Amino acid sequence: MNRRLNLIFLKRWFMLLIIVAVAAMPLHAFAAEADSGADRPWMNKSLSAKERTELLLKAMTLEEKVGFVTGKVNNYYGFYNDGLERLGIPALQMADGPAGVRVANPDVQDKKSTALPAPIALAASWDTDLAKQYGDLIGQEAHDTTHNVVLGPGLDIARTPWGSRNFESLGEDPLLASGMGAAYVNGIQSNPVIATAKHYILNNQETERFTTNATASERAIQEVYARPFQAMVEKADLGSAMCSFNQVNGTYACENKEMLTDLLKDQFGFEGFIMSDYGANFSTAKSANAGLDLETPGEPYGKWGTQLLEAVKKGEVSEQTIDEKVRRILLQMFEKGLFDNPVTNTQINAKADGKQAREIAEQSMVLLQNNNDVLPLSKKELNSIAVIGPDADTASAAGGGSSLVNPTYTVSPLEGIRNRAGNGVEVKYAAGTDPISAGDAFNGPSAVPSTLLSPADAEKSEQNYGTDKAEYGLRAEYWTNTNMEGDPSLVRTDNQVNMNLGFYNYEGFNAQSSKLPVTPTEFNSKMSARWTGSITAPKTGDYKLTLTSLGSAKLYVDDQLLVENQGETLSTTKKAITLKEGESHNIKIEYRTDFPVQSSHDMGAQMRFGWEAPEDAVDVKMQKAVDLAKKSDVAVVVTRTYDSEGYVDRSDLELPNNQEQLIRKVAAANPKTIVVQMSGRTVEMDSWQKEVPSIVQAWYAGQEQGNAVARVLFGDVNPSGKLPVTFPSDDSQTPISTAEQFPGVNGVGTYSEGIFVGYKGYDKEGMTPAFAFGHGLSYTDFDYRNLHVKNTGKGDDATVEVSLNLRNTGKVSGAEVVQVYVGNLPTSVETPEKQLAGWAKVDLKAGKQQRVKIKLDRSALSYWDEKSHEWVMPKGKVSVYVGSASDDVRLTGSVNIGSPSGK
Template sequence: MNRRFNLISLKRWFMVLIIVAVAAMPLHAFAAESGADRPWMNTSLSAEDRTELLLQAMTLEEKVGFVTGKVNNYYGFYNDGLERLGIPALQMADGPAGVRVANPDVQDKKSTALPAPIALAASWDTDLAKKYGDLIGQEAHNTTHNVVLGPGLDIARTPWGSRNFESLGEDPLLASGMGAAYVKGIQSNPVIATAKHYLLNNQETERFTTNATASERAIQEVYVRPFKAVVEQADLGSAMCSFNQVNGTYACENQELLTNILKDQIGFKGFVMSDYGANFSTVESANAGLDLETPGEPYGKWGSKLLEAVNKGEVSEQTIDEKVRRILLQMFDKGLFDKPVTNTTINAKADGAKARQFAEESMVLLQNNDNMLPLSDNKLNSIAVIGPDADTASAAGGGSSLVNPTYTVSPLEGIRKRAGKGVDVKYAAGTDPVSAGDAFNGPSAVPSAILSPANAQKSEQDYGTDQAEFGLHAEYWTNKDMEGDPELVRTDNQVNMNLGFYNYEGFNAQSSKLPVTPTKFNSKMSARWTGAITAPKTGEYQLSLTSLGSAKLYVDDQLLVDNQGATLSTTKKGITLQEGESHNIRIEYRTDFPVQSNHDMGAQVRFGWEAPEDAVDAKMEKAVELAKKSDVAVVVTRTYDSEGYVDRSDLELPNNQEQLIRKVAAANPKTIVVQMSGRAVEMDSWQKEVPSIVQAWYAGQEQGNAVARVLFGDVNPSGKLPVTFPADDQQTPVSTAEQFPGVNGVGNYSEGIFVGYKGYEKQGLSPAFAFGHGLSYTSFDYRNLHVKNSGKGDDATVEVALNLRNTGKRSGAEVVQVYVGNLPTKVETPAKQLAGWAKVDLKAGKQQRVNIKLDRSALSYWDEKSNEWIMPKGKVSIYVGSASDDVRLTGSVNIGSPSGK
C-alpha cells in the first residue's frame, strides 16, 4: 500500500513540474512548436492532467475568448478553437430529434429525421433510447459537429405546450431513465450532449420574460430530477440554461440553480452554456456559474465586457479558469481533441431503417373497439386515405429541432405500398394543409374551397379542376401602410399566416403544398386579401380575425370585424349567409405594434370561421364521398407544434380537421384516426364516432412505413403514453391563468409536485387517456406479486416481482408499470407515483418472471427544512399495472429512514 502511495505521489509531483515548466515558457515558444510537442496532446495522461497543462498555457484574453461564443452562418453558434494551442472549436448542432445540419456544404444539409423525443419516451424502452442517442451522436460527428444540443429534459407540465414534442414526458422518473440512456448513446461517440433547458422552461408563451415561481420541493422532486439522472448515470458533458426567470432571477445568472444545486448538490462536472441569447448580464452570470455564453444580439454580455470585469476585480481570474477547466475537461474526456469531426456521408438506408424501428415502437394504440385493427389485406378491396397532410413527406415539430431528412415516406405512400396491388388505395385531402398559422389559438381558418380571388360562384364539380381558382388575391408590402406598389402578389388558399421566427429557412418548409413567403416580410409588413366567400350551406356563421397587429374584415365593403391586435387575440362577428350566394370580402392587416419590429415576432393573422355542422365545403365533401365508397377510411390528422412565441391554450385539431373526422366517420363506420402530433389532442367531439385511434406522434422520415406496419399488424403496437391526454382543455391540473401562461409576467407553479397524472388524480379529474395507457393486439395477464425490501438507510432497496403472461395469439411487448402511493408522512405526497417499469417482449402463450427495482426518489420526498431527501418510515402501497389508471395487482411494503422522519 505504501509503495503504491509513493508511486502516485511521484506521478503528481512530476505533473506539477511539467505544469510549472510549461507556465514558465515564453508564449512565442508555443507558436513554434508542432502539435506533437504540446504536452496536453499526450493521450496517456488523464483528461484532468491534460486540462491543467493546457489551461496553464492560455492567456487571460484567450480564456475569455474561449468562453464567449461566436455566430456563424453555418453553425448557428459555437466557440472559437485556438489554433495556437490546437484546441478544436465547439461546433454545435441543434437537436434533439436528429442532427440539424446548417452548413450547405455538408451533405446538402441532410441527416436522418428521427421521431420526436416525446415519441421516443412513448416507447418506455431505455435500450432503444440509447440506440437513438447513438445514432444522433454518430451523425453529429459525421456532419462536422462535436456538440449536440439535446436531450430536452423540460417536463411537459401542461398538455398544450408547443414544445412538448421535444420533451420526454410529464413524469420525472420516465424522463430520467430515457434521458440518461439518450445521453449515454450520444456520448459513446466523440460528441458532447447538452441537456436543456435548465430550468422551469415549460412554456413558449412569454418564454423570454416569464418569472416561473416554484417551491424548492417542486424544483427538486420534479424539474431537477432528470438533470440529476443524466449527471449521475450518464456523465453529462454540458447543460443549457434557459431564458426565463426562476423565482425572480434569470436562469443563466441564478447561482442557486447553477452552482448550489447543479454543481455542488448534484455534482455536475461539465459546463453550463446559455441558450442562444439567454445571458442578460456580465458579472452576475459569470459569478453565478454560467461557463459558456452563446451569442445572440443584442444580448451578448461577455467577450470584452467580461475581460473588463476581470481587470476591475469584479470577476476573478480563478472564476474564468474554472469555466475554461470545465469545458476543456469535457473536450478531453469525450474525445474531441483526439477524434476530430469528419464529413462522412450518412448511410441513409441503414439509418433510415433505425428511424423506422424507433417510430414503430413509439406508436400508441389509444382505442381499438371491436378489434378494428389490425387491418387484413386479404379482406380489403379498398382504403380511403384522408387528411390534409397524409400525402405530405414528413410531419414534424418546427423550430430549431426541425431536421432536413435524407428521404421521406408519407403515410399515403406507406399504406399504399403495404396494402399491395390487390387493394385500391385512394387519397383525398378533405381540408387545407396545416401550417405555422395553426400554432396559435382561434377558430379554424376559413377553408379555401369557399373562397375565390374574384366574385365568381363555384360548384362542387369545379373543385380540383382548372375551371375555378380557390383562395384569395393577396398583396404584400414591406411597410405597415400598404404604400406604393405591392412587392409580392399571389393567390393564398387561406389567410392563416405566422411569419417571423416561423418563416426562416428550414423552419417553414414542412409542406410542399404551402407557399414560401420571402423572409423580407418577417417583421414590418402589411397585406391585403380580396375576393369572395360563398357559403356551402345557409345558416348563421361566425367570421373572425385572430391577429397580432391590427386586422379588418370588410364584407361587401362594410366593416364587419375590427381586431385591434395589441396582443394576439380574436374578434368575431355573426353573419347570416345563404347557400351558394357570394359576398365580396377584403381583409387588411398591418404589423403596427412595436414588438413586431423584431424579425422573430412577425405577422400573425388568421381569417377564421365557426360554421354550422352541416356546412361542408366541396373539398371535404369529396373526402366524405371517397370514404363512403371504401371498405376502410384512414384519417391522418396533425397539429403544428413548434418552438417560438406561443402555446395554444386549447387542444383542438386545427384547420377543420375535427369536422372532417366526424363527417368521414358518419359516412364509413370503419374509420381509423392516425393522429400525428407532439402533444395531447382533445378528442371529445369525435372519439366515440370512430373505432380505432393510433397516436403516431411526429414519427420522423420513415413515418409512412411505420404507420402502415402498425395498421396492418406487422408490428404489434407497444407504446404507452408519456403524457396524460385530458378529456378537454378545461379539465387539467394547470387550469388557471396564474399557473399558465401567468399574470403580470409571473407563472405560478402552484400545483407543486402534482404535475401530470399526479395532479389529475389529486383533483379527481378523469382524462380521456391516462398516463401510461396503450393497447396491444394481444393481451397480458399479471399474477403472483411479491414485494421485498432489503438494506437500511442509503442502502435500502425495494424490489417488485410478478409473473407476466402473454394470453393472446400474437407476440407482443408489455410495459409493466409500478407505482407507489401515500408515503407514511404528514407531508402531502402523491396518491400514485411512478417508481419503476420494465418493457417485456413475450411470444404468444409465454410467461416470464419480471423483477423491477424501485427508484428511491419515488419512496422519498424533499425536505425543505433540512435540504435533503427523506425516506419516511412505515407502510407504502404498491400498484402494478398497464397504466396509471389500469392497476392489475396491489401490495405494500414497509420502508424506513435512519433519521426516523
C-alpha cells in the same frame, strides 16, 4: 573482409526495415508523437483528462481564455466557439437537436441527416435500450457531419398538455424522463460528442418564455423539474447543460447562482459546463460569477467577450473564475475524446440509419383505442382503403423550430400504406381539408376553407360552385410597410388567410408543407397586407366570421365593415352573419403589424380569417373525402397539429383547420374509420372519439413515418407504446387551470400545483382523463399474477424489489410495459396518490410467461423536506400498484420502508 561486408549489409537491411515501417505508419501517429512533445504535452494520451486539462490551461493567456468561453454564431455553421490553433484546441461545433442533427452548413451533405421520431415519441416507447440506440445514432451522425456538441436532450417536463414544445420533451413524469434521458445521453457520448441537457430550468412554456418569471417551490424543483438533470449527472456523466431564457423565482436562469452553482454543480456534482441558450445571457459579471461557463453565442447578443475581459481587469470577475470555466470545458473535451477524435465530413448511411428511424417510430406508436378489433388490417379482407388528411400525402408532420431536421429521404403515410397494401387493394387519397401551416400554431377558430373563397377578378358564377375551380382563395397583396403605401411588393393568390411569419418563416426553422407558398423573409417584421375576393357558403345557416391577429385587422363584407380586431395582443374577434347556400359575397381583409412588439424579425405577422360554421356546412374538399370514405372498405384519417418552438402555445387542444369536422363526417360515412394522429402534444378528442373505432397516436414519427404507420396498421408490428403524457378529456379538465399558472399574470407564472404535475395532478383533482398516463393497447393481452414485494439492504443501500408473473395470453407476440406506482407514503406531508416508481418493458411470444423483477426508485419512496433541505424516506407502510397504466392497476401490494432517522 566478408565480416565487414556482412555488417554493412545488416545495417542497410535494418535501415530499410525502419524506412518501410515508418512509411506504413499512419500520419496521425506522427501528429500524436509531435503533439505529445514538450511544445504540447497535453496531447499525451497516456495522461489523465484532468492532467491534460491543467497542462493546457496553464498555457493559455487571459485573452485566450475569455475568447474560449465566449461563443459565436454563423448562419451557415451554427453555434461554435473559437478553437485555438496555437494550442491545438478544436472548436466546439454545435448542432441543434434533439430529434436528429440539424445540419446548418450547406457544404456538409446538402444539410441532410436522419430525421428521427420526436423525443416525445421516443419516451412513448418506454424502452431505455431504444433510447440509447437513438442517442448513439445522433452522436454518430453529429460527428460525421462535422459536429462535436449536440444540443439535446430536452429535459423540460411537459407541465401543460398544450405546450408547443412538448414534442421535444420526454414526458410529464421526472422518473421516465430521467431513465430515457440518461440512456439517450449515454448513447450520444459513446461517440466523441458532448451531449447538452436543456433547458435548465422551469422552461415549460413558449408563451412569454423569453420574459416570464417562473416561480416554483424548492420541493417542486427538487422532486420534479431538476430530477432529470440530476439523473444525467449521476447516470450518464453529462458533458454540458444549457440554461434557459426565463427567470427562476425572480432571477434569470443564466445568472441564477442558486440554480447553476448551488444546485446543479454543488448538490448534484455536475463536472461539465453550462452554456446559455441562444441570446439568453443578459449580464456580464453577474452571470459569470453565478456559474455560467460558456456564452452562446457572442455578438451581437452577448454580454461577454471584451466586456468580460474588462470585468476581469476591473476585479468584478476573478481570473480564477475564468479558469474554472475553461477548466470545465476542456475537461469534457478531453474526457469525451474531442481532442483525439476530430470531427469528419463522412457520408452518413441514409438507408441503414433510416431503417433505425423506422424501428424507433414503430415502437413509439400508441394504440389508444381499438373497438371491435378493427385493427390490425387484413389485406385478405380488403379491396379498398381511403387515405384522408391534409398532409397524409406528404411527410411534413414534424415539429418546427430549431429541432427541425432536413431528412435524407421521406415516406408519407399514403406512400407507406400503398406500399404495404400492395396489388389487389385500391388505395385512394383525398385531402379533406387545407394543409396545416405555421398559422395553425396559435389559437382561434379554424381558417375558412379555401374552396369557399374566390380571388378578386376571378370569374364569378354560382353555377361553378361545387366544382373544381381553376383557383381557390383570395387575391393577396403584401407591402413591407404598415400603411399599404406604394405598389405592393408581392401579389399572389392565398388559398387561406392563415399566416404566422417572423420566427416561423426562416429557412430551416419552419415545417411548412410543400403545398404551401413560401413567403419572402422581407415580410417577417413590419408589413401590411390586403386580401380581396368573395366567399360562398356551402349551406344556408348562421355563421360566425372571425379575425384572429396580433396587429390590427378589419374584415369587410360587401363593402361594410363586419369585424375589427385591435390585435394589441394575439386575440380573436367574431361577428355573426347569415349566409345562403351558393350566394357569393365580396370580402376585403386588411391587416397591419402595427404594434411595437412586431418590429422584431422574430415576432412577425400573425393573422387568420376564420369561421364557426354549422355542422352540416361541408365544403367541396371535405365532401370529396366523405364520398371516398363511403365507397371504401376502410377509411384512414391522418390528422396533424403544428407544434413549434417560438412565441406561443395554444391554450386549446383542438385539431386545427377543420380536421375535427372532417373526422366526424368521414366516420358517419364509414363505420370502419381509423384515426392516425400525428402530433407532439395532446389533442382533445371529445367531439369525435366515440364516433371512430380505432385511434393510433403516431406522434411526429420522423422520415420513415409512412412505413412505420403502415406496419402498425397491418399488424406487422404489434403496438407497444405507452403514453408519456396524460390526454385530458378537454382543455378545461387539467390541473393547470388558472391564468396565474399558465401563461401567468403580469409576467409571473405561478407553479402553484407544486409537485402535482401531470397524472399526479389529475388524481389529486379527481379528474378523469380521456387517456391516462401510461395507457396503450396491444393486439394481444397480458395477464399479471403472483405479485411479491420485498426489501433488500439497509439505510442508504435499502431498495424495494417488485416481482410478478407476466403472461402473453393472446395469439400474437407482443411487448408489455409493466408499470409500478407507489402511494400513500406514511407522512403528514402531502404526497401523490400514485407515483411512478419503476417499469420494465417485456417482449413475450404468444402463450409465454416470464417472471418480471423491478427495483423501485428511492425518490418515489421519499420526499424533499424544505426545512432540512434533504430527501427523507418516512417510516411505515407504502401501497404498491402494478399495472398497464396509471389508471389500469392489475395487482396491489404494500411494503414497509423507513430511514434510520425515522423522519
